[in-house]
Amino acid sequence: MKKIFASLLMVMLLPFAAQAANYQEGNQYTKVSDQLSKKPEVREYFSFYCPHCLRFEPFFANVKKNLPEGVSFERNHVDFLRFTTPEIQFMVTKALATAQQLKVEDKIAAAIFNYIQVQRGAITEEKDIRNIFVLNGVDGAAFDKAFKSFSVNSKAKLMKKMQNDLVKKRALTGVPTVVVNGKYRINADKLDRNNFEQDYINIVKYLSTLEG
Numbered sequence: 001m002k003k004i005f006a007s008l009l010m011v012m013l014l015p016f017a018a019q020a021a022n023y024q025e026g027n028q029y030t031k032v033s034d035q036l037s038k039k040p041e042v043r044e045y046f047s048f049y050c051p052h053c054l055r056f057e058p059f060f061a062n063v064k065k066n067l068p069e070g071v072s073f074e075r076n077h078v079d080f081l082r083f084t085t086p087e088i089q090f091m092v093t094k095a096l097a098t099a100q101q102l103k104v105e106d107k108i109a110a111a112i113f114n115y116i117q118v119q120r121g122a123i124t125e126e127k128d129i130r131n132i133f134v135l136n137g138v139d140g141a142a143f144d145k146a147f148k149s150f151s152v153n154s155k156a157k158l159m160k161k162m163q164n165d166l167v168k169k170r171a172l173t174g175v176p177t178v179v180v181n182g183k184y185r186i187n188a189d190k191l192d193r194n195n196f197e198q199d200y201i202n203i204v205k206y207l208s209t210l211e212g
Contacts, residue, residue, distance in 0.1 A: 023206055028190045029180075032171040037182030040071040040208055045163060045177045048092055048112045049083040053176050057113065059197060060176070066201045071208050075100075075109065076159045078175055080167065088123055090160065095129045097155040098146045104138060111136045180207035 025031055037043075044060055046053040064073040077096045079089035092112065099108035111132050115121040123129060126147065133143045146152055166172035171185055178186045184207045192199040 023203055028187055028203055029207060030171065030185045030187060031183060032166060032169060032179060032185045033183045035182065036211070040068075040181055041074050042067060042071060042204055042208070043074045043076050043162075043179050043182070045076045045078055045166070045172055045179070046175045047078050047081050047083075047089070048109075048116050049081050049089070050175050051117060054113050054117050056176050057110075059200075062197065063201055063204060066204075068205055068208050075105070076162060078163045078172075079160065080163070081175075084123070090156065091126065091129065092123060093159050094147060094152060094156040095132075097152045097159070098133070098143065100155070101146050101149070101152055102138060102142060104133075104136070107136055108133060108138070178204075180204060181210070184210065 023029060042063070046056075060073070067073060075096060077089070077093040079086045079093060081089065095112060096105070096109065099105045102108075115132055116123065121128070130140065130143055130147070134140050163172060166177075166179070166185075171179075178188075180186065186200070186203055186207070188196075188200070191203065
């Protein structure tokens, strides 16, 4: 019975193994750090001001559904686009960190994308962000407390630091960009254009297993 099970498992793994053999450092992925993240993760560097990022939202939602067990999907907002000032973009980064803390990330992320890119609304101060949260069911007092909290400020600063570290290495030049386990950047332009989504899911799974 054990031999039969082992044989079946090998048959199931063969297609993935064959696909993984096609992934090469410097081609489909690039090593951007010598250290792995503390926990397994897939981190998307993106901006609410980026039209391409909005178009990729359904795509990454599906990638998230297909992550290996124990691997988290993390959004990392950036502040270097030219649609508005870095200060305003960092305020929006804080909005994302606030939504994560209040456990309404997906709902608020969709609302911010809609406000900026569909409604063409402008964010110029904290009040604009607060209105988005309140209109989407978040208690105003809860928003105020979270937005000003040490944990949210610390998380937003960490997002900026991670962004800046990659920018200095010229490993982050546009969005969306995905880094697996803090170490491997996916080079999306090198993946199979005829089966892009599945190839993307496969390389995420492959990179999440690498330790060296």
